[in-house]
Amino acid sequence: MTTYGAICSVWRNRRSQNARLANRDSDITRRRRMLECDEVREHKIAPIFPPMCEQSNRPEEPAQREIRRAVLSQAAPGIEPIVERMTFEAVKRCWCGGRLDPWENFGVYRRCSSCGCKAVEFRPTWASLEIFYREYYWREYQAAYHCPPIEERYERDMTDRIPQYLDWMRQLCPPPARLLEIGCGNGRLLREASLAGYDASASEMDPRVAAWVREKTGLPVFVGTLPPLSEGTFQLIVAIDVLEHVPDPRAFVREIRARLDPRGRVLLHCPVIDSDEAARTSRDVFNPLSHLWVHTTESLMRLWREAGFRLRWMGRLFEMPCWGAEP
Ligand SMILES: [Zn+2]
Numbered sequence: 001m002t003t004y005g006a007i008c009s010v011w012r013n014r015r016s017q018n019a020r021l022a023n024r025d026s027d028i029t030r031r032r033r034m035l036e037c038d039e040v041r042e043h044k045i046a047p048i049f050p051p052m053c054e055q056s057n058r059p060e061e062p063a064q065r066e067i068r069r070a071v072l073s074q075a076a077p078g079i080e081p082i083v084e085r086m087t088f089e090a091v092k093r094c095w096c097g098g099r100l101d102p103w104e105n106f107g108v109y110r111r112c113s114s115c116g117c118k119a120v121e122f123r124p125t126w127a128s129l130e131i132f133y134r135e136y137y138w139r140e141y142q143a144a145y146h147c148p149p150i151e152e153r154y155e156r157d158m159t160d161r162i163p164q165y166l167d168w169m170r171q172l173c174p175p176p177a178r179l180l181e182i183g184c185g186n187g188r189l190l191r192e193a194s195l196a197g198y199d200a201s202a203s204e205m206d207p208r209v210a211a212w213v214r215e216k217t218g219l220p221v222f223v224g225t226l227p228p229l230s231e232g233t234f235q236l237i238v239a240i241d242v243l244e245h246v247p248d249p250r251a252f253v254r255e256i257r258a259r260l261d262p263r264g265r266v267l268l269h270c271p272v273i274d275s276d277e278a279a280r281t282s283r284d285v286f287n288p289l290s291h292l293w294v295h296t297t298e299s300l301m302r303l304w305r306e307a308g309f310r311l312r313w314m315g316r317l318f319e320m321p322c323w324g325a326e327p
Pocket of ligand 1: 112114116299
C-alpha cells in the first residue's frame with residue numbers, strides 16, 4: 001500500500017469536514033478577489049485567467065493533514081507554512097484519461113498505464129495553486145530550494161540559458177514577430193527578445209514579480225496564467241518550465257492554440273523522463289508541490305499531437321529536451 005493508500009483509510013466525518021473546507025475556500029476566494037481588485041485598480045491589467053481545472057475529489061481534513069505531511073517528506077525544509085495553507089485534491093486519472101498505477105520510485109507520484117506520464121496522486125487545488133504562485137513561488141519557495149532571488153537570476157540567466165533560447169526562437173519564428181512568454185519569471189528572456197526585435201509581452205502569476213519585470217523592462221506583463229483572448233494572437237509563444245506545473249495540460253495546450261496565429265510556433269521546454277533509472281537520478285524533478293506531471297516523450301508527443309500540433313526537435317538544455325510545436 002502506498003503512503004496515500006494508507007491516508008485514504010483514515011477519511012471520516014465527511015459532512016462536517018466538507019463544511020470546514022467550504023469555509024476555508026471561501027476565505028481563499030475572498031482573498032483572491034481582493035488581490036484581483038487591487039491589481040486591476042493599480043496596474044489596469046486584465047483579471048486573472050479563470051481556473052483551468054475542476055475542483056473535485058477533495059479529501060477530508062484529517063486526510064489533508066496526512067497529505068501535507070507526505071508532501072513535506074519529499075519537499076525542501078522550510079516550506080511548512082506554505083503547505084499548511086494549501087488544500088489538496090485527489091488526481092484519479094492521467095491527463096490522457098489513462099489509469100494511474102502505483103509507482104515505486106517516489107511515493108507521492110503514480111505512473112500512467114497508457115502514456116507513462118507520472119502524476120502526483122494528490123495535488124493542490126486551483127485556489128491553493130493560485131495563492132502559491134501569486135505569493136510564494138518566486139520568493140520563499142525558491143529560497144527553500146536554494147535558488148537565487150529573481151534579481152540575481154536576471155543577471156545569471158544571461159550566461160547559461162538565454163542565448164540558447166533566443167537561438168531556438170529565431171529558428172522557429174525569427175523577428176519581427178509578436179511574442180508571448182508564458183510565466184516570464186525574472187523577465188530577462190523577455191527583455192533580450194525585445195532587444196532582438198520581437199514585439200514581446202508576457203504573463204506572470206505573481207503580481208509583485210510582474211510589476212518588477214514591467215519596471216525593469218518597460219514591457220507589458222499580464223498578471224495571470226495567460227493574457228485574455230481580447231489581446232489577439234501571437235506568432236511565437238514560449239513556455240519554458242511551465243507545462244509540468246499546470247493542473248490540466250490538455251486545457252493549457254488548447255488555450256495556447258487559441259492565442260496562436262494560424263501559422264504560429266510554440267517553443268516548449270519542460271522535464272521529460274523516460275525511464276525509471278533516469279527518474280532516480282533526477283530526484284529534483286519530482287517535486288510534488290509544483291511539478292504535477294512529469295512527462296515521458298510518449299506522453300508529451302501525444303498531448304501536442306492530439307491538439308493538432310507537430311513537434312520539432314530543437315535540442316537539449318539542462319539535460320531536458322526542447323521542442324518546437326507548430327499547428
Ligand atoms: Zn497518460
